[in-house]
Amino acid sequence: MFVSLGFCGVIPxxxxxxAISLFLLFFADKILLFKIYQIPINYTKSLHxxxxxxxxxxxLVHFSFTAxxxxxxxxxxxxxxxxxxxxxxxxxxxxxxxxxxYIIPYSTMSCLMIVFLVLKxxxxxxxxxFADIVTDSFTExx
Numbered sequence: 001m002f003v004s005l006g007f008c009g010v011i012p013x014x015x016x017x018x019a020i021s022l023f024l025l026f027f028a029d030k031i032l033l034f035k036i037y038q039i040p041i042n043y044t045k046s047l048h049x050x051x052x053x054x055x056x057x058x059x060l061v062h063f064s065f066t067a068x069x070x071x072x073x074x075x076x077x078x079x080x081x082x083x084x085x086x087x088x089x090x091x092x093x094x095x096x097x098x099x100x101x102y103i104i105p106y107s108t109m110s111c112l113m114i115v116f117l118v119l120k121x122x123x124x125x126x127x128x129x130f131a132d133i134v135t136d137s138f139t140e141x142x
Contacts, residue, residue: 009066067106
């Protein structure tokens with residue numbers, strides 16, 4: 001799934017291949033669950049947390065790979081109809097990542113997801129730890 005999400009922006013045939021693969025995997029798991037396994041697996045909340053992180057990272061990989069791979073200068077048409085000069089640097093690939101209209105959404109989403117990840121790691125988790133410390137100090141004084 002990671003490979004498919006990473007490259008499906010450049011190789012769209014991976015989307016139906018992945019859909020068929022997940023469809024077959026679903027039925028294989030269903031058969032194994034109801035016919036072969038004896039004791040059901042006990043899932044906890046940690047599975048949900050891990051899956052949320054995996055999906056977030058898969059989307060980040062998808063947006064980043066697609067923006068990077070589509071920004072190849074030899075793949076971009078030279079017409080000015082698709083160009084918007086928002087960013088200039090010495091690197092042709094970086095210029096096209098932020099100036100070609102069909103690549104800008106991928107680049108923007110990659111940047112936004114990275115900013116969200118950094119804010120969540122440093123700001124949200126820091127405030128959560130601080131709130132736990134404050135809550136613990138109030139419960140100790142009572």
